[in-house]
Amino acid sequence: MSKQENKDNKDKLRVYEYAKSLNMSSKEIITILKRLNLPVNNHMSVMENEMVSKVEGFFRDIKANAAAKRAQENGGATMSTTTAPANRQQQNNHTLHDRQGTTNSINTTTKNQNGNQQRDQRSQQQSSRPAGTGNKRPAGSGTGRPGGNAGARPSGSGTAQGQSRQNAGGGGNRPPSGNAGGQGANRPAGSGQGGQPRAFESRFEQSRGNTPSTDKGSKNNKSRNGSNGKRFDDGRPNYKSNQRGGRGRGGRGQSQQPPREKIDNTPKKIIVRGTMTVGDLAKLLHKDASEVIKKLMFLGVMATINQEIDMDTILLIVAEYGVEVEVKIPVVEDDFETIEETDDEANLKERPPVVTIMGHVDHGKTTLLDAIRKTNVSGGEAGGITQHIGAYQVEINNKKITFLDTPGHEAFTLMRARGAEVTDITIIVVAADDGIMPQTVEAINHAKAAGVPIIVAVNKIDKPEANSDKIKQEMTEYELVPEEWGGDTIFVEVSAKKRIGLENLFEMILLVAEVNDYKANPNKRARATVIEAELDKGKGPVARILVQHGTLKIGDAFVAGNCFGRVRAMVNDRGRRLKEAGPSTPVEITGLTEVPLAGDPFMAFEDERKARAIADRRAVKHRQSEMGANTRVTLDDLYNQIKEGEMKDLNVIIKADVQGSAEALKGSLSKIDVEGVRVKIIHKGVGAITESDVILASASNAIVIGFNVRPDPQAERTIDQEKVDVRMHQVIYKAIDEIEQAMKGMLDPVYRERVIGHAEVRNVFKVSKIGSIAGCMVLDGKITRSAEARIIRNGIIVYNGKVDSLKRFKDDAKEVTQGFECGITLERFSDIIVGDVIEAFVMESVER
Numbered sequence: 001m002s003k004q005e006n007k008d009n010k011d012k013l014r015v016y017e018y019a020k021s022l023n024m025s026s027k028e029i030i031t032i033l034k035r036l037n038l039p040v041n042n043h044m045s046v047m048e049n050e051m052v053s054k055v056e057g058f059f060r061d062i063k064a065n066a067a068a069k070r071a072q073e074n075g076g077a078t079m080s081t082t083t084a085p086a087n088r089q090q091q092n093n094h095t096l097h098d099r100q101g102t103t104n105s106i107n108t109t110t111k112n113q114n115g116n117q118q119r120d121q122r123s124q125q126q127s128s129r130p131a132g133t134g135n136k137r138p139a140g141s142g143t144g145r146p147g148g149n150a151g152a153r154p155s156g157s158g159t160a161q162g163q164s165r166q167n168a169g170g171g172g173n174r175p176p177s178g179n180a181g182g183q184g185a186n187r188p189a190g191s192g193q194g195g196q197p198r199a200f201e202s203r204f205e206q207s208r209g210n211t212p213s214t215d216k217g218s219k220n221n222k223s224r225n226g227s228n229g230k231r232f233d234d235g236r237p238n239y240k241s242n243q244r245g246g247r248g249r250g251g252r253g254q255s256q257q258p259p260r261e262k263i264d265n266t267p268k269k270i271i272v273r274g275t276m277t278v279g280d281l282a283k284l285l286h287k288d289a290s291e292v293i294k295k296l297m298f299l300g301v302m303a304t305i306n307q308e309i310d311m312d313t314i315l316l317i318v319a320e321y322g323v324e325v326e327v328k329i330p331v332v333e334d335d336f337e338t339i340e341e342t343d344d345e346a347n348l349k350e351r352p353p354v355v356t357i358m359g360h361v362d363h364g365k366t367t368l369l370d371a372i373r374k375t376n377v378s379g380g381e382a383g384g385i386t387q388h389i390g391a392y393q394v395e396i397n398n399k400k401i402t403f404l405d406t407p408g409h410e411a412f413t414l415m416r417a418r419g420a421e422v423t424d425i426t427i428i429v430v431a432a433d434d435g436i437m438p439q440t441v442e443a444i445n446h447a448k449a450a451g452v453p454i455i456v457a458v459n460k461i462d463k464p465e466a467n468s469d470k471i472k473q474e475m476t477e478y479e480l481v482p483e484e485w486g487g488d489t490i491f492v493e494v495s496a497k498k499r500i501g502l503e504n505l506f507e508m509i510l511l512v513a514e515v516n517d518y519k520a521n522p523n524k525r526a527r528a529t530v531i532e533a534e535l536d537k538g539k540g541p542v543a544r545i546l547v548q549h550g551t552l553k554i555g556d557a558f559v560a561g562n563c564f565g566r567v568r569a570m571v572n573d574r575g576r577r578l579k580e581a582g583p584s585t586p587v588e589i590t591g592l593t594e595v596p597l598a599g600d601p602f603m604a605f606e607d608e609r610k611a612r613a614i615a616d617r618r619a620v621k622h623r624q625s626e627m628g629a630n631t632r633v634t635l636d637d638l639y640n641q642i643k644e645g646e647m648k649d650l651n652v653i654i655k656a657d658v659q660g661s662a663e664a665l666k667g668s669l670s671k672i673d674v675e676g677v678r679v680k681i682i683h684k685g686v687g688a689i690t691e692s693d694v695i696l697a698s699a700s701n702a703i704v705i706g707f708n709v710r711p712d713p714q715a716e717r718t719i720d721q722e723k724v725d726v727r728m729h730q731v732i733y734k735a736i737d738e739i740e741q742a743m744k745g746m747l748d749p750v751y752r753e754r755v756i757g758h759a760e761v762r763n764v765f766k767v768s769k770i771g772s773i774a775g776c777m778v779l780d781g782k783i784t785r786s787a788e789a790r791i792i793r794n795g796i797i798v799y800n801g802k803v804d805s806l807k808r809f810k811d812d813a814k815e816v817t818q819g820f821e822c823g824i825t826l827e828r829f830s831d832i833i834v835g836d837v838i839e840a841f842v843m844e845s846v847e848r
Ligand SMILES: Nc1nc2c(ncn2[C@@H]2O[C@H](COP(=O)(O)OP(=O)(O)OP(=O)(O)O)[C@@H](O)[C@H]2O)c(=O)[nH]1
Pocket: 359, 360, 361, 362, 363, 364, 365, 366, 367, 368, 407, 459, 460, 461, 462, 463, 494, 495, 496, 497, 498
């Protein structure tokens, strides 16, 4: 070969390179190429494109075959029709008991069948199998290899073919091809592994025009091993030829020695804790990764050493080795609030309902809560000092009701926004002398958005001007129709001040509770929600929590939000120390290491170390998510969410300057008709966008439309914190258009202005032809030549345009940064005066 040719060939793909890219041996590729009648000499032969595509086609065939085989075996077929039918039949007869055993244990236990010699010998069942089924090959039999290698792969069949691999690990347990039948017979129904190697072989046989042998047992295997090495499996040099090659581990010297006794170190049982990489699985099975990769290939899975394989595939591979497997998928307890526990109906016990009181300012929420607290008739608790622990319980007719002590829908929705669903029933208090007010409507909408039943308490009926019918009438506008008028909303007339009608209110609460059948399992570890928490000077961090499931006991380790601890002391709303607290019980606990947040989820864990680890991981994750992307609905990614089927309703909150525009917006938005999604107005009101609106939007994954209104300062901060999408408009049709376009995914690209720096004008030089040059000092950031700029004079924008030129002394500058002087001219603007501030900004397109 000439030098030039040599050089050219360097750029070509060689067999060994191609084999390496597939994690296969050159020998195997050569065998395949020969089978495909493609010209190949050795591992240095060049792989032409056509050859590569033919080999790939070959793999595809194997894959298809394997899939068909799997499907066939899954469908209940137990015999391979393409290969070795007679032998399969025979094995079936002999190994029925094995099949039984393995079929029953696909997921957990797969008994050994695959030539796992040492265990086989121990196994009574397996040893009863006749030799020749391929499953159990006595030492020295079958392949005629020296004793001790029995059951192991024919020499050279490992990944590094041609090398002696008598040692443990490297493929020692891969069954010879003759074993395939044996595997098939013993493989769990549906696993289908047995089919692949056979299908694979059969393909070769057919491609050579040979009829498949009727005996695929060890005998057959032997004869094939002794053949010219054209079969894929036994095409590898046999042991002797391998030794002649002298390329084994020991080199020449070793080739003279008898092979060492193979130690089968395949584990009897492994524990699988979820998906893992091929490499990790191989390690677990004490195998070469390449061997596992090959097995995967036979199963129709092309994988590399670092590729993660799923549970099903892991189980198939493990079954191939006949290793028992225990699947222990650890429950991810870090996000314990998302884990839904299902309890047996038999373990569920009735629990007190949890009630929140909401309503407009001064309609009597606090007075009602106080009145209810004093009504507590529970004898057992008498004498205790009332403690404020965020919630309290009353006992009426031997039934308890838990009231959350913080009235108002803001607190209620704030909890919801933090993912805590604490309330079962809401009481909307309306003063009978006043009527429905803006916050009454908000409260109704907040309760509705949460899907919590509403009881209307018409308060102050002691007042002469009280008109409860008027309240009922007004409430019908919000779809709260009294029962006596044919609706299903319970209205109770009360006087919180005079304590009239409270009994009736309790009865109605208990009635709603009975209908909704609130239950929980008290006999498991506690799950709760933090209602309030603070740092107490004497006690350290305290948390007032509402136990929702299970029972919390003194000494329990727990995680609350990102904090952890061990319950040191537990006090109820009467100041009584408790040893344990069951579902719907509010308690104040001490024993925390830090102060959690209201709305934080709480869960008891078996030990403090685990609780600490979980809390630590949660804290890290929390920090990461704070830095990460916002997951709230925004108009910009609305279309994607609709497309992905994540959204069926687009929740919208409307705030407008006058009732008329709010109504008009609502009417038009409801008419938008985009397939698969509809607009749902969860709240509309008049006035500035408030914090409460933003929290509701956050809790309900809604967007806020402000029409001729702005957010108040507090709301501004919350918008940033909660990352709620708020859109301001002054023209109704534009608002409608924006939503409609977003729903259809046709929003124009959005540009956002980013201020990059400010410069103060310290001198102005008038130059004829050029105009005014502003001698500036860059105050912050930088000014760039390509930036857009505006002039701010006494807080008012007097110019909007572009930077025309930017100079440092006499030279043009690309940018000038903070603390440096520069000369700036602006496009078509000369009226610069000393004291002006030039604000430079760039327009960036916002990613959708
Ligand atoms: N006559 C009469 N006055 C009542 C009744 N309930 C409450 N009030 C009075 O109404 C006023 C407001 O009561 P609160 O309980 O503070 O009202 P609130 O809804 O908690 O008010 P905020 O805490 O400001 O939201 C107080 O002066 C109460 O005394 C009632 O049933 N009858």
